[in-house]
Amino acid sequence: MDSAFGANLGWTLGALVILAINITALIVIPRGRKPTAAMAWLLLIFLLPVVGIVLYLLIGNVKLPKKRMAEQARIDGIIRQAVAQAGIESPAADAPLWFRRVVQQNQLLTALPATTGNDATLYGDYQASIDAMAAAIDDARHWVHVEFFIIGLDDTTRGFFAAMERAVARGVSVRVLLDYIASRKATVSAATVAELDRIGVTWAYMLPVRPLKGEYQRPDLRNHRKIVVVDGRVGFLGSQNLIARSYDAPKNIERGLQWQELVTRVTGPVVATIDAVFQSDWLIETGEELTAERVPAAELQPSASADGLLCQVVPSGPGYETENNLRLFLSLIHGATERVILTSPYFVPDEAMVYAITTACQRGLEVQLFVSEIGDQGLVYHAQRSYYTTLLEAGVRIFLYPPPFILHSKHFSIDDDVAVIGSSNMDIRSFSLNSEVSMMVRGESFVRAMREVEQGYRAAGRELTLEEWRREPAKATFLDGVARLTSALN
16 A cells, blocks of 8 residues: 555544544533533543543533432422422422522522521531530430541541440430542541441441442542531531541641531421431432431421521532522522622632623622632633633622632621531532532521621631732733633533
8 A cells, every 4th residue: 555645544534533523522521511621621522532532431421320310309309299298388488489489499499498597506617616516426326427529537537436336325316428439538537437336326328439340420420518417406517527627637637627518407397307418328329218207397496586587498419400599699699788798718709600790790689608728629710710800890899818828718798697518618529419408597696707707718818909900910810711611621
């Protein structure tokens, strides 16, 4: 064969293969995907076909396997039936119409109703929140449910593990869920699992990636929830994992990094709905239905306080057909009439959230954003910075929490009587890829307490001005822009 002919044939076949790949990508990738994410994937595949295809096959599916999604839908159906049989109706009759519509939206998407007569306390001290959870476990008489993205046995959490051990010794049923990849990555993973076995709790991994056992989904679809429920009467949720403030990571210890968190302790009927999230996850992971460990919301004693809180739990994640948390956040921002104050360690919003925030400024609202001055995840940190110009120019006030702290709290408040707290960041990962849990709260006392937390952030940190930001070196802002492109690959 003539060498020139062979070379031309090779180039022709290669071009045809690339053309076929590009046409297939154009047909397959945009289906059911946001335009920004589709464009990012297409750009990667067009520029680096082999790398792009391999990555797409590994992490291109943003939903959990059909079996898991079907089980979540079945559980939601059971919850809806139970709510209907209990005759639970929307308790927000005195709220503005827009807020009642948000309650309605949340229940439509998650099956969980709003409840009144709840009390909540905020914990911004890292050790104090863990100690409060341990104290609640020491009061347990029947059962304890624990669910965390990361669980690690160390000096910070040893008291929590000791409380679980004492509970088991008293005959209390203690069940623990921990995320498979995140918890196994911790340096204390082996000791943690050994301790869980030794003290006799019943535990399981969430979203295990064990292909040889038939357990597989996109590896970075994780369960990011943080929940503790005791006897169905006391609950905790928020941003904090069950591990030392440095996450026991050598790189964090070397940099002296410390995580700053916010957790809420709640009592009242809402605890039953927090526990419904745990029991759903337990059923999906183990196949065990905890029918004996349920306290109907109607049986939980409402708060006697005159300012009892209205609360609604909103689970979200790749097990649902839609982004429940993003829809909640957008609805509240659009409903705000005076102020919006946001706190998120990883702030990488989609276009809808950017428009909601900047439009709030244009409507004359006071809008503030609290983020860390430094980052622990390079790509996310730079992607977050890429939004600062747009936000500052729109009038958003950005406050930077100082090193060596990573402001890991996840909450926001609007006006004087509505707030959200939970595990969800305001980034594309939390909207699409992580299983999260948030709690919407209506009540002036709760928002006042959150305002005190926000003032603490404001006093500890500093405000980033547009003038200062415009002096950022071009090299840094170039990295920000590149990171922003990669953040859309979901």
